[in-house]
Amino acid sequence: MPSAAQLTFPAGAARISERITALGVYQLPVAAEDGDKVPSERFEGRIIRRTWRVDGQSTVLQILAPLRDQLEGLGYEVRLDCAARDCGGFGFRFGIEVVPAPDMMVDISRYHFLSAVRGQDAISILVSRTGAAAFVQMISVGPGRAAAEAEKPVVQAEPGPALPVELAKVLEVRGHAVLTDLVFDSGSTRLRDGEYDSLRELAGYLAANPQYRLLLVGHTDTVGSQAQNAGISERRAQSVKERLIETHEADEGRIDVAGAGFLAPIASNLIPEGREANRRVEAVLLAD
Template sequence: MSLRRLWCLHVAGLRWLAHVCVLVAIAPARLAAAELMLPAEAEALSQRDTALGVYQLPTGPERADEVPSQAFEGRISRRTWRLPPAGSALEVLVPLRAQLVEQGYEVHLDCAARDCGGFDFRFGIEVVPAPDMMVDISTYHFLSASRGDEAVSLLASPAGGVTFLQIITVQPPEAAAAVTVTKPAALPAVPGPSLVDLAKTLEVRGHVVLTDLEFESGSTRLQEGAFPSLRALAAFLGDNPQYRLLLVGHTDTVGSLQQNIGISERRAQAVKDYLTQRLEADGSRIDVAGAGFLAPIASNLTTEGRLANRRVEAVLLTE
């Protein structure tokens, strides 16, 4: 009969996760599946499972258009989450890496975007399609590890003002259970795109992407929704009369530059209209501008990149 042991790890200096507990099932002969603990505010986006397949676990950075890999056969689970901004992709992966090492996994590859191989590495590995996983080519971080015939890869990337996390795991066919990822019920949830998060991002970085807004390619219509980011933005303006905001619209590269500048400005205006008409924000302190496709945050060669580039950002100004 297997035993269960609770491993607790204190991670200092990470804003989004200060204490994690890893529940590991320990069998007499071998460790069973590991469990990774995510912060309570992590929002699950997708899960794709393959009962029996082969996963090429990346084991080295891209070289000469190839990504070194090792094949693992078994049950493959692909899952993604969205987290509040964490400062960097590495900050997201540090506590997860510690959990894996604690459970006996050997790390094969641990690299930032440039060291991994940038664009070529990103498109040489398996990534869940957008919008369930978004990857900024310049700021992602990747980690792969194995333990015997078990494998796991982690991919984290800030994109569109939040952080996306992908975890792919492989368990051998005879394993009793797949790797599971849980969130601690006892830890209080951080209130998503809250006033605190938005205000901190604005004051530290000077701008924030309003990630819960969606525009179809070529469209300027803001669809119906609660839009927590806009409610937080209106509250921020109300609490900080010393500041002004510039709403900047952005597009993908479909169409001419002149057309896209017009579209992006109208998108920013649609956001201002929502703030002033529905949330009663002070319109005299909100300006709008359109950048078209001149400031992409992802590649326009992919569907996911174009989706990320269609956005509105709030830029902090002083009175």
């Protein structure tokens, strides 16, 4: 039996992101949402999180089914195979680990999830369509060499460079977007000096679309009290607003700020990677 899954992706698939945890814990979903919880099985080892964008008209199942067949051919046992509503819809989507947007985009009504196990190795695949493209997330975990080599997909067509998802598309499809390139000084609410593509794009989008306003929402992890985090998150959102105005001449009257603290996590606060993902500022699109 091969020590690593060699999966063939459809033509048009392009890698967006890769995140590797040398040693961590992944709670593999193994059943649909049950009573506001997603049943899971614990796996420990090297965790590899990858995402792809697949252009074209393929449906979610047309993308997932060949990947499932390949995993079964490699000796993996499927633990969970469900479509959006059967998985639990909104509750399932926010009860599992999902790579933050724009690297992974999930339409609550158009996704399919698969988890599979082979010995101490585990894999989950999440596929969703949003707009004109589909997005694929694969998380693999396992001990030692098998996990280190796991999931080296082959794309049928010659792969191109990673495709960043345009911020404007994320805003128009989802109504909000995480500003993933922002950097704050450690322990500070001050946005570090530098050029940020997300802010340049936001300002340009705002100028080109006078029918919209923006709400900048700060978010934190769960370290500290909610009252403290609400204040910190709002001040960080305010610093982003000030940079948009000062550097990119954005219209101050069309940008509001708010601080959510730790009330809206997008990842688990029980692991460092999750807490890092939760410390973020999001742009929310509003009608003027």
